[in-house]
Amino acid sequence: MRELKILIVLIAFTAVTYWGIEPYAHHVMHPHTEAPDYAFSDLEEFHVVGDAKAGKELFAMNCQACHSLSSDDILPPMGHADLVAAYGVYPPDLSTAGDLYDTKFLANFIKNPANTAFDSIFKKHKEEELAKAKALAKSDEEVAKLQHSFEKTIEGYLAKTKISMPGFDYLSDQEIANIIAYMKAVKKETTPREATAQACGRCHSVNYGDLTENSSRDQLVGYLGSFPPDLSQMIKSKGDEYLHKFINDPQKQLLGTAMPRVGLTEDAEKKIVQYLEEVGDAKKDERNTLGVYVLIFMVIMAVFAYFFKVNVFKEVH
Amino acid sequence: MEIKKSANVGEWLDQRLGTTMLAKVLMTEYWIPKNINFLWAFGVVLMTLFALLVISGMFLLMYYKPDTALAFNSVNYTIMQEVAYGWLFRHIHAVAASVVFLVIYIHMLTGIYYGSYKSGREMIWISGMLLFVTFSAEGFSGYMLPWGQMSYWAAQVITNLFGAIPFIGPDLVIWIRGDYVVSDATLTRFFALHVFILPLIIMGIIGLHFYSLRIPHVNNQEGEEVDFEAEARKYKAGEKKKAKVIPFWPVFLSKDIFVLSVFLVFFFYLVFFHYGFAMDPINFIPADSMKTPPHIYPEWYFLWSYEVLRGFFFSADLGLIAFGIANVIFFLMPWLDRDPAVKPAAKRPYFFIWFWVLIVDLIGLTIWGKLPPTGVNAYIGFVFSILFLALFIILPMISKAERNGGAK
Ligand code: HEM
Numbered sequence: 001m002r003e004l005k006i007l008i009v010l011i012a013f014t015a016v017t018y019w020g021i022e023p024y025a026h027h028v029m030h031p032h033t034e035a036p037d038y039a040f041s042d043l044e045e046f047h048v049v050g051d052a053k054a055g056k057e058l059f060a061m062n063c064q065a066c067h068s069l070s071s072d073d074i075l076p077p078m079g080h081a082d083l084v085a086a087y088g089v090y091p092p093d094l095s096t097a098g099d100l101y102d103t104k105f106l107a108n109f110i111k112n113p114a115n116t117a118f119d120s121i122f123k124k125h126k127e128e129e130l131a132k133a134k135a136l137a138k139s140d141e142e143v144a145k146l147q148h149s150f151e152k153t154i155e156g157y158l159a160k161t162k163i164s165m166p167g168f169d170y171l172s173d174q175e176i177a178n179i180i181a182y183m184k185a186v187k188k189e190t191t192p193r194e195a196t197a198q199a200c201g202r203c204h205s206v207n208y209g210d211l212t213e214n215s216s217r218d219q220l221v222g223y224l225g226s227f228p229p230d231l232s233q234m235i236k237s238k239g240d241e242y243l244h245k246f247i248n249d250p251q252k253q254l255l256g257t258a259m260p261r262v263g264l265t266e267d268a269e270k271k272i273v274q275y276l277e278e279v280g281d282a283k284k285d286e287r288n289t290l291g292v293y294v295l296i297f298m299v300i301m302a303v304f305a306y307f308f309k310v311n312v313f314k315e316v317h
Numbered sequence: 318m319e320i321k322k323s324a325n326v327g328e329w330l331d332q333r334l335g336t337t338m339l340a341k342v343l344m345t346e347y348w349i350p351k352n353i354n355f356l357w358a359f360g361v362v363l364m365t366l367f368a369l370l371v372i373s374g375m376f377l378l379m380y381y382k383p384d385t386a387l388a389f390n391s392v393n394y395t396i397m398q399e400v401a402y403g404w405l406f407r408h409i410h411a412v413a414a415s416v417v418f419l420v421i422y423i424h425m426l427t428g429i430y431y432g433s434y435k436s437g438r439e440m441i442w443i444s445g446m447l448l449f450v451t452f453s454a455e456g457f458s459g460y461m462l463p464w465g466q467m468s469y470w471a472a473q474v475i476t477n478l479f480g481a482i483p484f485i486g487p488d489l490v491i492w493i494r495g496d497y498v499v500s501d502a503t504l505t506r507f508f509a510l511h512v513f514i515l516p517l518i519i520m521g522i523i524g525l526h527f528y529s530l531r532i533p534h535v536n537n538q539e540g541e542e543v544d545f546e547a548e549a550r551k552y553k554a555g556e557k558k559k560a561k562v563i564p565f566w567p568v569f570l571s572k573d574i575f576v577l578s579v580f581l582v583f584f585f586y587l588v589f590f591h592y593g594f595a596m597d598p599i600n601f602i603p604a605d606s607m608k609t610p611p612h613i614y615p616e617w618y619f620l621w622s623y624e625v626l627r628g629f630f631f632s633a634d635l636g637l638i639a640f641g642i643a644n645v646i647f648f649l650m651p652w653l654d655r656d657p658a659v660k661p662a663a664k665r666p667y668f669f670i671w672f673w674v675l676i677v678d679l680i681g682l683t684i685w686g687k688l689p690p691t692g693v694n695a696y697i698g699f700v701f702s703i704l705f706l707a708l709f710i711i712l713p714m715i716s717k718a719e720r721n722g723g724a725k
Pocket of ligand 1 (some may be wrong): 435449
């Protein structure tokens, strides 16, 4: 009985300590953030149905200067090195764009890339911050100050060009919808690895999966202002929940980050996180299977040890 | 002495090494009191964990590369993904290194609760504390080896602490690091410490710790003074039920093996299914001297002393002094406790309160040691730190009062 009491005290104190340094500390250090928004509800809705045939022509006129589309035999306009030199980063092949990217996101992106990938979300987050600060502000003067610093921040942020693809705001909504319909008509299904290479590969490497980045370190830093880290161990360092939220909207997790919102559909994002797990935690299945066997073995051993003990103690008690 | 022809290997060895005698001295006639509980099994659990650390460590050593350019991938790719069952050895090593401290703390606090550090058991206690210190150094040096962000920044912050020592501080930091900053030279020397120098020292001290148990014997639940020779004679005469002692083997160990087996179920559950606490996520980001992580904290088992350091948030010097005291104060337990009678805390009213306040304080320090020291957290940490120091200031007084019969 006394031993049971001791055991309970031991477990209780250990559990409190564990709770404090793990779940509770994580909760304090990483405050809860909103779930991913796959509807991209901050973006404008396009209410037109596209025509793929017309889209092919528009694609040739507007996009082919930079992008290849190998699934419809459209080759890159120049060599790899020249493209990177010209645009700072490799303009991705668009065979998989119709599969990977959300339609609404694509439409907004083509119209105004930087605003869709960065500025509108950055601005939205800053506006939320501003509203909160204003509510706490004590005087009109303070409010004016906050407003001023907010405008300065936005201005500074916009001054940094981050996406070298030009906006196509002179195209009509119909024309943009046509291009998207075309990309969807010729789209190629992707494996998790291909999806990652297409959506992330122009910036990131995944060394443990033999995906190397498309440009040199200096080029990437020159273009983005910061080096996109290798993704091999991200599943371990960030965990899948963070990855989903971050990829869906980097600014929500890391305000002011140089990584653009890429606009993946939920399915494409799942595929990519799945790939990062396959690469980053390659032995997961082996671990889970072996773990069960080892635990069964240990439990059986404990039972034998118990009977051995009882047997030995019979003589002395 | 005449060597006779022996009938079997056992006899052959016995004639040359005295194995029968040795087994008696170490096992079958090494006497342990009967009146103990499962907390006395934790020494053997510690020994097992140390063995697991050494064995898994040897396998890791076969593929690990102590070079800042190679270390991260040699651990996270070569060992974790390429080598057959490399991941298993790494998980065992990391989880054992973390859990060993939980068990050390339980073992230490058991010693404190039952007063097992005084009246002849001082050397057991001191050798135990030396094990704690060397294990801490072992844990700290090992954490650096994967060369992740936490490896780097924890090393940077902790080695920096020595810089505040008057006069020699700045030079000392460079001497420890082997460079102005934590760098390749730091990694290679911590590697040498971790895989050879410290384990060797630890094995020596474990020997000393066991040896120091011989003469005073282990304590028991009631602090009862046992006449080991008389009780052993009873036991050998066949009065096993009446004797107050049991032999180390097979009786004491049979229970230890059971406790150990139950512990190992828990341990392997952690190894396979719940290892995150022992391998910090941040450490899966390669070390980057240009990017400070938003939160830097040491491994959980250093958090309480780290919090004593941070608790004095208004003065780095005071914090450092308190930190220095926290790290050595437990060595002095046998002398701070002024009551020579060996009794469990339950029979010492003041000390009983003192003990549980200490536990709560240590847990509080550990939890607040991880939280960011901002706002009200800084003050809570300060209160816990002051309380920690205060506990050791009043210990001599309350124990003296108890000795004088102030409390029955
Ligand atoms: C990894 C390191 C250690 C190992 C392998 C180890 C092993 C052991 C073993 C096998 C025993 C005898 C059985 C028992 O009472 O549990 C023991 C007893 C003891 N150890 Fe340790 N120990 C270690 C660390 C420590 C530390 C850090 C302390 C505290 C400063 C400590 C203090 C004691 C005390 C006071 C006893 C005597 C208990 C009694 O008489 O009731 N040991 N140790």
